[in-house]
Amino acid sequence: MLELDGLVKAFGGFHAVDGCSMRVNKGEILGLIGPNGAGKTTLFNLIAGALQPTSGTIRFLGEDVTHLSTDALFHKGLVRTFQIPHEFHRLSALENLMMVPPHQPGESLFANWLAWGRVRKAEEEVRRKAEETLAFLELTHVAHERAGNLSGGQKKLLELGRTMMTDAQLVLLDEPAAGVNRTLLRKLEEKILILNRERGYTFILIEHDMEMIEKLCHPVVCMAEGKVLIEGDFRTVRSDRRVLEAYLGETPTAIERNEAEHDPQVETLRAQELPREDL
Numbered sequence: 001m002l003e004l005d006g007l008v009k010a011f012g013g014f015h016a017v018d019g020c021s022m023r024v025n026k027g028e029i030l031g032l033i034g035p036n037g038a039g040k041t042t043l044f045n046l047i048a049g050a051l052q053p054t055s056g057t058i059r060f061l062g063e064d065v066t067h068l069s070t071d072a073l074f075h076k077g078l079v080r081t082f083q084i085p086h087e088f089h090r091l092s093a094l095e096n097l098m099m100v101p102p103h104q105p106g107e108s109l110f111a112n113w114l115a116w117g118r119v120r121k122a123e124e125e126v127r128r129k130a131e132e133t134l135a136f137l138e139l140t141h142v143a144h145e146r147a148g149n150l151s152g153g154q155k156k157l158l159e160l161g162r163t164m165m166t167d168a169q170l171v172l173l174d175e176p177a178a179g180v181n182r183t184l185l186r187k188l189e190e191k192i193l194i195l196n197r198e199r200g201y202t203f204i205l206i207e208h209d210m211e212m213i214e215k216l217c218h219p220v221v222c223m224a225e226g227k228v229l230i231e232g233d234f235r236t237v238r239s240d241r242r243v244l245e246a247y248l249g250e251t252p253t254a255i256e257r258n259e260a261e262h263d264p265q266v267e268t269l270r271a272q273e274l275p276r277e278d279l
């Protein structure tokens, strides 16, 4: 579905992405991990068209999309989760879903809005889809709550919902677990899995939460210093010497934090030095 070939992104003389090649197959949930500064977000920006690569190519569904804009990629079904735009915080959860940008794959909402006779029908359809999306995400009870008042986890679910309004094919999720409590995290994981298995969404997911990576992702790709170090199943990647070395220096590493959950001794030590939510 997505092929990256020799991607480079230079900022001055510094290569934030330094010759990245990888493939994402339809139906996968690919987990992108790596220590801080590895180049994961820059790679996402390149894939989503927010940054232009210095060299290399990106192919999506067989087509060279290297120099396409975010908008054009969005139109083709390659969608990055949007942070809920600041100005939408005062709108309700339902309105946020109804206000997905124009040029979504499928029909153009704005074009329909302009065609006077179709206004009501288009709005009804969009509202119905937004309501279904809220029901799927179990957010119906906050449909009329301002988005700004939702919890961190509810906002993440709503972001996922905004991608669902577009009928996306490939969704880029940037640290979905960040700032989400454990209960809503389980729900978010469950919804991502359903979208993947039952609705055919392919995901690439950047995440520092190794528990989430282990549960959802196959394959897992580890980046360091702008390069792909290794790709494989979670356990293989986690125990690879190069991966452990790449994480060295981060204290505690995301991988150690994950292992602490399985090691009572480490857990006790960590409990003494870290707030509970970091475990």
Ligand SMILES: Nc1ncnc2c1ncn2[C@@H]1O[C@H](COP(=O)(O)OP(=O)(O)OP(=O)(O)O)[C@@H](O)[C@H]1O
Binding pocket: 011, 016, 034, 035, 036, 037, 038, 039, 040, 041, 042, 043
């Ligand atoms: N616009 C920019 N100008 C200069 N350097 C940049 C720019 N954007 C990113 N970088 C640098 O590129 C490197 C990779 O950054 P990036 O944010 O892609 O890493 P990351 O793997 O997403 O890290 P994290 O997990 O901390 O989010 C970092 O050293 C960063 O400082």
